[in-house]
Amino acid sequence: MMLVWGPIIFGLILGLIVGVSIRKTSFNFTITSYIVLIIAALLIAWQLGQFDFYRDIRMATGFVSGFIGLLIGRLLFGRGS
């Protein structure tokens, strides 16, 4: 089984690009809300499935890496108001 790196790498980059625009919200989202969000995203990725012709893993890697990129961007730049 060979991992397809295209959607992983570019999903992360696209997620980071969008994620750097995230700032702190007026509503206080705790770490628990983010954990629930991550679990929901993993479930969605599992149900989406991988693209056709990619036979590496059952999960939508582009979706997951885009989501991780968003969270990393939020952690890096989302502290200011």
Place this chain on the structure above:
Amino acid sequence: MTSQILKVICYPISFILIAWGIFVVLGGHISPGGGFQGGAMIASGIILSILVYGLDQAPFKLSHEYISILESIGALGYVILGLVGLFVAGSFLYNVGADFYNIVPTTIQTIFHYPDTTNAGIIPYLNIFVGLKVFVGLSAVVVAFEGFKKLGEEEEGE
């Protein structure tokens, strides 16, 4: 004044929508979707948060520089990829990553080859650039409308 319920539910949905848009952009060469559709989905996530939170308190803050830089990268990236094909193979937007006619040096083909199993070449890169451009373009329209609305309300108040 937007309700707290909307604020609580809109922020996670924006995250999911944006990640879904990225998924659609990256699958443009092998599944329905592509740069425009995925970019519109990413923009819909941003627009949702702007509509619910308002322009000042929105979690996604798109500054003028951010929008102009991404618009420029989207347009320039597309044109540069086309020019690479023109200079290397003799025709604009020639797929130097896939190289169906075997006229491109192997080094250049390796550089522009998208790392997946379908030999798509530069098509996913074009999708990514179009996706970036559409995402900031559609978001900028809503940011401008919200800004005009706020300005109009301020003028009415005076």
